[in-house]
Amino acid sequence: MAFVDDLGAALDKTPGGGIILTSLDALIDWSRGKSLWMMPMGTACCAMELIAASFARFDFDRHGSIPRPDPRHTDVMVVAGTITRKMEPAVKRLWEQMPEPKWCIAMGNCAVSGGIFYYDTYSVVRGVDEFLPVDVYISGCPPRPEALQDAILRLREKVSAESIVPSRAKPVKSILPQPGDPRKGDIAAEGGEPS
């Protein structure tokens, strides 16, 4: 993407280039967001729901999310299932084989934090974010296919806020209160605490 990066930087400096840049961003984000091909990294139980999601009843193809087993064809890695210490290098290697830009969805409690296998076991990685930059987390053991659908739509929101010039990227709203997030106070107030 070196050409696009250079183009973006050049447009950003040119007077009036912002109009072209934002139009270009809109086009690129639209095309990226509408064809998020999935790398189904299904290891355990969640893989069954991942399969169910792409089949007739839930039909993910209509979102443009087609599962492709080849990492070089894909944009988003869906880590569905428990990642063990033995599996970790393989997942990392597949992630490195995916071309930029790429995103990651942690599907299910095992991929989020180790889930039910957090305690008492010696072989499970406690969350795939130990070695991958996760964009969207889905809780559930396993999550329903609708939850994966929601994750794809949320990821699309995130993709649509990106710009080819990194400084122009819009901030993405997180549904969780972040440290220093002004909404944090609102949530505390809603909880019935007299302020």
Add this chain to the structure above:
Amino acid sequence: MTQTSTSDVTPDTAETQPTGTEPTETVMETVVNIGPSHPSTHGVCRVVVHLDGEVITHCEPIIGHLHRGIEKMAENRTYLQVVPLTDRLDYVGSMYANWAYCRAVERLAGIRVPERAEYIRVIVCELQRIASHMMGIGSTGADTGAFTAFMYTFAQREKVVELFELLCGARLTYNYVRPGGVSRDLPDGWVEQCRAFTAQHPSAMLEIDDLLLGNVIARARLKGVGVLTQVDAVAWGTSGPIARGSGVDWDLRRDDPYSVYPRFDFSVPLGDNGDSYDRARVRVWECVESCRIINQALDQLEPGSVQAEGLPRLLAPRPGDAYDHIESARGSLGVYLVSDGSPRLYRMKVRSPAFCNLAVLPLLAKGHTLSDLVVILGSLDPVFGEVDR
């Protein structure tokens, strides 16, 4: 191993000749790694394949990529807390591991299960067999290039999953069968919905049978591929559709009857040749037989309690051990428990049918081409949650 014509070694010694020691005359052996992330390995299995051209001379499944230490984790949990862990063993058929574990606990603690609970267990487990075989048959189709059949089987699987969702709220990990019975009674209207399912399922199976196993391409890909002889099937400890596909007439539901199975009339489908085609065929007919069992069980279902009375909240069976096994969709699934009298398990060991069935892979794959390995592995229908535990 193919020897060149100039070689004067007899074919017998050529078989045992280690690769590389022979000068130039030997065909170079290629080693190919398949997995651990490969769409055709049905999970996280790595297969190291030694190839002579395209023909497999030796292959070795490398397991353990999904080893989560469930047996060890069970030692730190109370008897009831282990049930959700057993869900995650065989995640294509969670009810089986639940039931096998609960039977072992009931044997250990001497719990008597109410009759209605036994009937419900039989119904849900036969439904689970259908759901699991739908996955097995469908992936056989996907492996042979008939992806459409997978769509058809998955539509049937979704119907079963919907029934389970009504029952316990979960689509995959049910935690439904508990020591002493089941977690809750059947909801209103469930029996009718179940009957509606079993009414349409056999004809759907005939359609799938015709669509997939009647297809000339699928037959060419499946017939004669991965032949497991009857002797080998017994010698390697296989069970379930793998053994029955080879003509081993062995089904725990009939030969070591448990629960209320003796009250039902059903037959055990058998294969003749022991190839991938017969294994798929056995699965298809087992689904039809399961429908018969479910219908009979629904007819005989009487109102009553679904949980054993007077069960303590914290089970602490007297010191001892217990083993019980059931016929799961993959074969004989056994659970061995050891108690030291405390509220926690001392040791749990799962006799996994998928593990034993996977062991025959090198035997079956030898002499076939690399593309057939995918079909053979698919026809064994392993679930790696259960293989690696």
